[in-house]
Amino acid sequence: MVATSESFSEITPEGAFVRQANRFVTPFGSGPDELPVEAGKYRLIVSGVCPWAHRQLIVLGILGLADPVSGTGVISIGKVRPVRTPKGWEFSLDPGGVDPVLGIRYLPEAYEKADPAYTGRATVPAVVDINSGKVVNNDYHRLSNYWETVWAPYHKPGAPDLYPEDLRREIDVLNELLFHEVNNAVYKAGFAESQKEYEKNYDLLFNRLDALEQRLGKGRYLFGDRLTDSDVRLYATLARFDTAYNLVFRCNRSRLIDFPNLWNYARDLYHIPAFGDTTDFDAIKRGYHLGSHGYNPYRILSLGPDTSIWNEKHDRDRFASAVS
Ligand SMILES: N[C@@H](CCC(=O)N[C@@H](CS)C(=O)NCC(=O)O)C(=O)O
Incomplete structure (x- = not known):
């Protein structure tokens, strides 16, 4: 039977959150054991x-x-x-x-x-x-x-190459690091059932965000002027940071808006339609605050933070961009 979050434990005896493995992992492709690449399927x-x-x-x-x-x-x-x-x-x-x-x-x-x-x-x-x-x-x-x-x-004509061959290895390495130290670190901090595990992941997360803040002081995106799959992965966490993780998951050493480069970078991406149009702050707020993620017995939906500031101008035009 399919499990619910309530009936399924991903917590170790030490109180650490260890995410379940994916079950359906057959790749897409043209091989006999692959999922066919077909429009409308x-x-x-x-x-x-x-x-x-x-x-x-x-x-x-x-x-x-x-x-x-x-x-x-x-x-x-x-x-x-x-x-x-x-x-x-x-x-x-x-x-x-x-x-x-x-x-x-x-x-x-x-x-x-x-x-x-x-x-x-x-x-x-x-x-x-x-x-x-x-x-x-x-x-x-x-x-x-x-x-x-x-x-x-x-792909549509002129679509950017988000996973270019020459960067693939570096993207994979960075993505792995982003997964453990950013994307999933917020969950490992938020779902920890011991003080030690919470603190370990809090440090992992903020140390990595500090390093990314430095990196983004040198170029427009994670790989200079080229927008890649890694930027998409980092963005998805940043877009939820101040509305959800900072509050519900206790990732509260700093807010996103306290990191000048990360915050301007996140806004730069938000202003690209595929990022901005798919960022649903209301869903993010409801999902994390009213879902099973945090302790909220009276189901109060917090009013802040003000997300209209995502529309404000960013300073990333000081760097080159290969995205048209
Ligand atoms: N497939 C991964 C990641 C995807 C994931 O966790 N999705 C969440 C939403 S962000 C979900 O669907 N959770 C359903 C549940 O917990 O029952 C996993 O199993 O951990």
Whole structure:
């Protein structure tokens, strides 16, 4: 049976949060054991709160594989309500509470179809084969790299190369580090069940943010003037920092807006439509503050912080950019 967050433990005896492994990891490609690359065949399920899903929306938007706002394109997109229910992610934003393409009410239904013996959590992002209704890939580590490479025949003309061959190795190394010390570090701090584990991950996170602050003092993006997959991954965490992680996960040594380079960099990216149009601050606030992430017994939705400041001018034009 598909697990709920409540019934599934990812906490070690030391109180550390260790994320479950992805179950559906078959790659996309042209090989006999790979998922075929075909327009109109898949539906990506996302939630506006989720950073791992947000990465996919940004990349699909930049590459022209989907319009993340209408949810149409080579890849179609379905959205669940940002606050997860005890029965899992629910399609209650859709008329009748049913995903119009897959005809299901809850995401776990697509996981059960794929594997009736699946006992992990039914997570987003999930790629569902529209014909069979089965989840075929939930590998948030590699998913954006598939859109960037094997899906290239469907990219829009002039789409940037977010995963260029000459930088791939360096991008992979940085992405791994970003995962452990930024993207997942906020969760490891927030979900820790011991003071020691919380402090360890708090230090890991802020030491890495300090280093990234320095790095972004030298170039517009993480790899100089080239926007890459790594920027997408860092952005998804930064966009949630002051609204969610700083408050709900106690990642509160500094706010994003206290780092001059990181904050201007995040705003620079936000002003690119694929980043800004897919950043749903209301979903982020609801998902983290009212979901199962923090202690909020009276379900009070905090009013701040003011996110309109993301629209303010940034200072990153002082650096060159290869993005048109
Ligand atoms: N697939 C990964 C990452 C994706 C992930 O954690 N997604 C969250 C939302 S940000 C989710 O869908 N959680 C569902 C649940 O906890 O039941 C995992 O299993 O840890």
